[in-house]
Amino acid sequence: MSSILTNNGAMVALQTMKQINRSMSQVQGQISTGLKVGSAKDNAATWAISKVMESDVAGFKTIQDSLSLGSSTVNVARNAAETTVKLLTEIKEKIVGAQEQNVDRAKIQTDIAQLRDQISSVVNSAQFNGLNMVNGQAQNPVSILSSLDRSAGGTVQSGTIEISLDATNLTTNVGTALTAAAHAGTGAAQTVADGADLVFATGDFDFAAADGTAGGGVALRTGDMTGAPVNTALAAGDRVQLDVGGTRVAYTVREGDAGSAILAGLRNELEAAGLHSNVAIEFDGSDFTITNNTGEAMDVTMTATRGAGGMSALGGLTVAGTDQQRTDALRDVEQMIQYAIDASATFGSSQKRVDIQKEFVSSLMDSMKVGIGSLVDADMEETSARLQALQVQQQLGIQALSIANQQPQNILSLFR
Secondary structure: OOOOOOOHHHHHHHHHHHHHHHHHHHHHHHHHHOEOOOOOOOOHHHHHHHHHHHHHHHHHHHHHHHHHHHHHHHHHHHHHHHHHHHHHHHHHHHHHHHOOOOOOHHHHHHHHHHHHHHHHHHHHHOEEOOEEOOOOOOOOOEEEEEEEEEOOOOOEEEEEEEEOOOOOOOOOOOOEEOOHHHOOOEOOOEEEOOOOEEEEEHHHOOEEOOOOOEEEOOOOOHHHOOOOOOOOOEOOOOEEEEEEOOEEEEEEOOOOOOHHHHHHHHHHHHHHHOOOOOEEEEEOOOEEEEEEOOOOOEEEEEEEEEOOOOOOOHHHOOOOOOHHHHHHHHHHHHHHHHHHHHHHHHHHHHHHHHHHHHHHHHHHHHHHHHHHHHHHEOOHHHHHHHHHHHHHHHHHHHHHHHHHHHHHHHHHHHHO
């Protein structure tokens, strides 16, 4: 049936043309923006996922800057510690040379004083952006923003790399003496008769609790306490010194240390210092026993100080005095070298970890960008082929609409 009022063919062709034009507009938008999902109306779920990931990438850019800053700061501290090791090695050479009889010890002492002042200069200037990690003034531990952790439930929290400064204080600060209550044997020298034992027990140590008062179980950082620690209990960063018959060693208390860790550290230091062959030390994990077999009485002293720098013995190094002072100077400088080496190793391993995390964050950002691209970027080859197909469909649609519009004209021939 033909009608001059209703042209079904033209309406079908017109609807087809409208659909083709909408598809043409969509494809042209993808070509101009390069995105197949440019807004929420294109694909709400995909658009939402991509925006969350884009926000994470922006956050990781900030984290990357934080890691770069942290790496530079740790690098400065490491260089200061390594320089301190070199300067201490020079001081050790001077002290060894002063053991000879036919040398000008006064001039050697002057050289040592100059090197000591240079160490202080290095330590005081080792700051980056106002943060000095070797002068004992920085908040302990130093936290470096390192990650952005998103759980499956969508919860986001930041992650950090913490660098402990418990044993990285390279200053010459002598520190404040703690009272005897920090350990039952702390304080005055105890005389050990020949053939007798002196026992230090792990349970004798007292540690500051979270509120700063005595009664804690392990060493805590002073920065984690609500109040300043009392001087009758130990905290992280305190130094415990043990003198066994003239062989003096020290251990810097670290966070989480109990009495067993302190005594084990002192034992290791005594063994490394070359204790008298007739002095036996034994530690069974609970009791630290010193046995005197030297043939004469021997003094043993344990002391503790707070805020002492690892180079606190520098000011007392003397080679121009007695033979015993020169022997003590050699022993003290050797311990300071080991302390500075340990600090250098701490900073070196921390810097390596920061650099590894920095590289990982960079790779992670690249991976996330690739993932976002796979979600929202337009496939230009596919889009180009689709555009050509739509152009052909558009031309055919125009032709079909033209033919449909000519149909009513044919009805006139029926009335001629």
